[in-house]
Amino acid sequence: MLFSLPLDSFVCQTPHCPDFHQPGRQNIHLRKFYGPEKRRLLRCRTCGAEFSETKGTPYWGSKLPPEQVDRVVDHITHGNCFSSTAALTGCHRTTVARIVCRAGVHLEQFHDQHARDLEVTSMQADERHAFVGEKAEQAWDFTVVDPKSKFVIEGQVGARTAELTKVLLVNARERLANPQRLVLFTDGYLPYQTLFPELFGTPWQPPRQGKRGRFPRKAYRIPRGLAHVRIIKEYSGKQVVRVRTEIAAGTQKRVNLELETLGYMKPNTSAVERQNGTARRMNPHLVRKSLAFARLPIHRRTLAQMVQGVYNWCRPQRGLRQPLAEPLGRRKYAQRTPAMAIGLTGRCWSIRDLLSFPCGVACQE
Numbered sequence: 001m002l003f004s005l006p007l008d009s010f011v012c013q014t015p016h017c018p019d020f021h022q023p024g025r026q027n028i029h030l031r032k033f034y035g036p037e038k039r040r041l042l043r044c045r046t047c048g049a050e051f052s053e054t055k056g057t058p059y060w061g062s063k064l065p066p067e068q069v070d071r072v073v074d075h076i077t078h079g080n081c082f083s084s085t086a087a088l089t090g091c092h093r094t095t096v097a098r099i100v101c102r103a104g105v106h107l108e109q110f111h112d113q114h115a116r117d118l119e120v121t122s123m124q125a126d127e128r129h130a131f132v133g134e135k136a137e138q139a140w141d142f143t144v145v146d147p148k149s150k151f152v153i154e155g156q157v158g159a160r161t162a163e164l165t166k167v168l169l170v171n172a173r174e175r176l177a178n179p180q181r182l183v184l185f186t187d188g189y190l191p192y193q194t195l196f197p198e199l200f201g202t203p204w205q206p207p208r209q210g211k212r213g214r215f216p217r218k219a220y221r222i223p224r225g226l227a228h229v230r231i232i233k234e235y236s237g238k239q240v241v242r243v244r245t246e247i248a249a250g251t252q253k254r255v256n257l258e259l260e261t262l263g264y265m266k267p268n269t270s271a272v273e274r275q276n277g278t279a280r281r282m283n284p285h286l287v288r289k290s291l292a293f294a295r296l297p298i299h300r301r302t303l304a305q306m307v308q309g310v311y312n313w314c315r316p317q318r319g320l321r322q323p324l325a326e327p328l329g330r331r332k333y334a335q336r337t338p339a340m341a342i343g344l345t346g347r348c349w350s351i352r353d354l355l356s357f358p359c360g361v362a363c364q365e
C-alpha cells in the first residue's frame with residue numbers, strides 16, 4: 001500500500017457530487033489496488049466516480065517514485081539549495097523546483113484546512129527580510145507565532161507594507177477560537193499599532209457634538225481580554241542600543257497576567273525571533289550571504305509555505321518535549337512538534353503523511 005491514510009480521510013473530488021469535499025460521509029470505498037506500488041483506487045458511492053488515492057496531493061500525475069519526492073522535500077527543508085538537492089536525490093534542478101511548487105501549494109491548503117479554532121491567548125508577530133532575484137526586489141516573510149506551542153499560525157510573503165500586515169493579522173484572527181482574548185506582541189513596525197484596534201476591537205460610533213455636521217469617525221473599543229504590546233528597538237547604526245516596551249492597546253493588568261502564564265519576566269518577541277533563526281536554517285532562500293536566493297517569486301512563496309508546514313507538523317522541538325510518566329528504556333521524554341503542542345494532532349507526522357493528505361484539486365498545476 002502506498003499511503004497509510006485511513007479511508008475516512010478521503011473526500012469525493014467530483015464537483016457535481018452532493019458529497020463534494022464533505023468529510024465523514026462514509027461514501028468513499030476501496031475499489032481495488034493497482035500498479036506495482038499497490039496504489040488504492042477509491043470509489044465514491046454517492047456519484048460513482050473512481051479516483052486514485054494520490055488525487056489532490058503532490059504525488060498525483062508525478063512520474064517520480066513517491067520516495068524520491070519525499071527525499072526532495074526532506075533535503076530542501078534541511079536548508080539544501082535546489083541544485084544540491086538535485087545532486088543528492090538524483091533528479092534535475094527543475095524537477096526539484098516543480099516539486100517545491102506543488103508541495104508548497106498543497107501545504108498552504110493543508111494549513112488553511114487544519115489550523116482552525118486554535119486555543120491561543122497570545123501571539124508574536126515579526127517580519128524578516130529576504131529578496132527575489134536581486135536585493136531591490138524585496139520579499140519579506142511575515143510570521144505570527146504562538147509563543148506557548150511555537151506553532152506558526154500564519155505566514156505571508158511580500159513587500160513590507162501595511163496591506164500585507166493587514167492580510168496577515170486578518171488571517172491569523174480567523175484561525176483563533178477566541179480572538180477577543182489575546183495579547184499581541186510585535187516589534188515597533190507602525191501598521192500593527194494602527195491595525196490592531198480596527199481588526200480585534202469592537203467598533204463604536206461616538207455621538208455627534210450638537211445637531212449639525214458630520215458624525216465623528218468610527219472608534220474602536222478594546223475589550224478587557226485584549227492587549228497589544230510593542231517592543232521597540234532603538235538602533236545606533238546596526239547596533240541595538242535600547243529596547244523600549246510600550247502598551248499600545250489594553251491594560252497593564254492583562255499584559256501582566258499573560259506574562260505570568262507564559263513565564264516571561266518582561267514583554268518580548270523571543271519565540272518569533274527564534275523562529276526567524278529556524279526558518280533561515282530550514283529555508284535555503286533565506287540563508288544569509290549565500291547564492292541560494294530565490295530566482296522566481298513563485299518559488300520564494302511556495303517554499304516558504306512548504307517550510308512552514310514541515311516545521312509545524314514534522315519537526316519535534318527539544319523545548320516542547322514532556323517527561324514520560326515511566327521511562328521507556330533510556331527514553332525519558334516524549335518529543336513533540338508544534339502541532340502536537342497546540343493540540344491539533346497526537347503524533348509526529350512524516351513528510352509522506354503530510355503530502356499524501358488529500359486537500360483539494362488546486363495543487364494539480
Ligand SMILES: [Zn+2]
Pocket residue numbers: 012013014017018019020044045046047048049
Ligand atoms: Zn462523489
